Amino acid sequence: MKAKLQTSLGQQLVLTPQLRQAIHLLQLSAVELEQELATAVESNPLLDWAEPEDDSGETESGTDDEAPEPWTETQGSWTSGGTPGGDDNAADRVAEPETLHDHLLWQLHLSHLSPRDRHIGMALIDAIDDDGYLREPLEAIAQALLPETTASVEEVKAVLHQVQRMDPPGVGARDLGECLALQLGLIDPATPGKALALRIADGLMDRLQKAGVAGLASELRCEPAEVETALALLRTLDPRPGGGIGAVAADAKFAMILSGAVAADAYVTPDCTIWRQHGVWRVALSGNATRLTIHRGYESMIGAATGEDASYLRAHLQEARWLLRNLQARGETLLRVAECLVHQQSGFLEFGDQALRPLTLREVAAELDLHESTISRAVSRKYVRTPRGTLPLRAFFASGIATGGGGEASSTAIQSMIRSLIGAEDPRKPLSDARLAKALAASGIPVARRTVAKYREGMNIPSSHDRVRVG
CATH class of the missing domain: 1.10.10.1330 (RNA polymerase sigma-54 factor, core-binding domain)
Known part of the structure; x- marks a missing residue:
């Protein structure tokens, strides 16, 4: 083969270091972003942690003052009390469960x-x-x-x-028996079935499913009707007494674990807070990105420095400025996405899972005039604190299934309806997947039996055969 030279024209997309950094920061979670900022402060002498500002003091001029108001440090801290009068102080007062x-x-x-x-x-x-x-x-x-x-x-x-x-x-x-016995001890001794319920709680709970009411009555030497009365009393008790404390947050975390959005032992820091003020849903960032600022001491030394020292300081000053700009851009993008999700899913925040409407990344990208990949990075591993608990931003998205009325129902709403139907079923005759599909079809949501089975298994709900309870 003979070597030769030739020219050609072409176009190529080149990602600048600044653009790479912006993309990297956008896809980081709150915890990862905090670690990234700590590393940047350690490696760049021109970066420094900003001191909290006094209400009476003057704000320092610089990049931080140009950040959007909900992104300021004094209003973004969820642990400080804040001063009355600002819109974002309401976010500070969102109750910690x-x-x-x-x-x-x-x-x-x-x-x-x-x-x-x-x-x-x-x-x-x-x-x-x-x-x-x-x-x-x-x-x-x-x-x-x-x-x-x-x-x-x-x-x-x-x-x-x-x-x-x-x-x-x-x-x-x-154990469960002691838990039920402690609750029975607070009930009036004259309550029908209490004495027998105490005997059942004291070691006979495991026998109930195998022996049934008749077998248990034989072991206790009493009438089946008396066992029924005692069991009815036991059903009024709570087998998980701790579940009622912080129930909204616990239910939200449980739903996140079932959906695979977060691991059971994951540490979650919310990136945004959603609250309702005067009937209007509001959103604020809860990050600490603007705690960074330019180190004024080193910045003032650039004019007097010469040679390699000046080049070193100028290079790190440029890096610091790009980081602050990209942090501001990250906050603005995340806030726009969160506000769009609140606007689209206000019914979900108001009424719960059954009001979640179908929503895709493409729809949000089209509304915000952003690329779909940007929306995906903005919601990846991001969490928002709401009156319904801390939820992943991906929980606001759901695929849709056509309904009999010509509309669409989200998969999350259908799962919530299945959970409600199973919760209200007769434990002696639990609903099969086919009967659940018929019940959903009667509500205007035609789904196949295999679809119901897929949703049920995704929620870790056992089959109707395994849900049978005798007595």
Whole structure:
């Protein structure tokens, strides 16, 4: 082959370092962005963390002052009290959901226990899981108190009895039977079926599903009607007493875990906050990106520096300015996307999953005049705090299925309807997938049985055969 030279014309898209950085920052989660900023401050002397501003002080001129108002540091912190009068202060006042541990510790501090017993109580409360059960053995808790506090198992058990008297009823139980017995202990002794319900809770719960009402009545030497009365009383009790504390956030996290949007042990930091003010849904960023600023001391040294020192400082100053501009662009894009989602899914925020309308990335991209990939990066691993709990931004998107009335129903809304139908079914005769499909068709949503089965399995709901409950 003979070597030769030739010329040709062509077009090529080149991503500049600044554009690469903007794309990279947009797809980072809040936690990852915080780590990215910390690394940037360590490596670039021209970057510095901005000091919180006083209400009486003058704001420092620079890139941070040009940021949009909801993106300012003093209004973006969800832990500070804020000053009255600003629109974003309402976002600061969005209630942080109270956890079960917070609720129990609050009651413990109001109790008349000694400091030593209170220390034991704190260890017990720390060992209680989100459902309200104490899974750790008392011996392990007594061992964990060492060397600060030396307590016997009997002492730990005595304090546990005090914790079990707290709200919610049944908290601190070591198994289901004890949980039900604690709740039964608060009921009037004259309640029909209470004595028999206590006997069933004390070791006979596992026998119920196998033996049925008749077999249980034979073992207890009583009439089946009496067992029915006791079982009816047990059904009024809560097998998960801790689930009622912070229920909105817990249900939201559970839905996120089932949908695969977040791992069960993931740490989630919301990027935005949505709240309602005077009947209007509002959105604000909750990030700390504008805590960065230009280091004025090093910036003032550039004029006096010469040679390599001047080149070094100017290069890092340019990098710092690009980073601040890209952070501002990230905030503006994320805020626009969140405002669009709130506008499109206001019914979902108001009424829940069943009001979620079908929405795709392409529709949002068309409304905001952005590329679909930009929307995808903006919602990837981003979370928003709402009155319904902390949700992934992807939860606002859903595929659609045509309804009998000519409209569309989102897959999330259909899953919510299936969950409601199963929740209201007769446990002795649970609804099969075919009957669920007929019930949905009667509501104007024609779906196939296999589609119902796919949604049911996606929500980790067992089949009708496995949901049968005797008695």
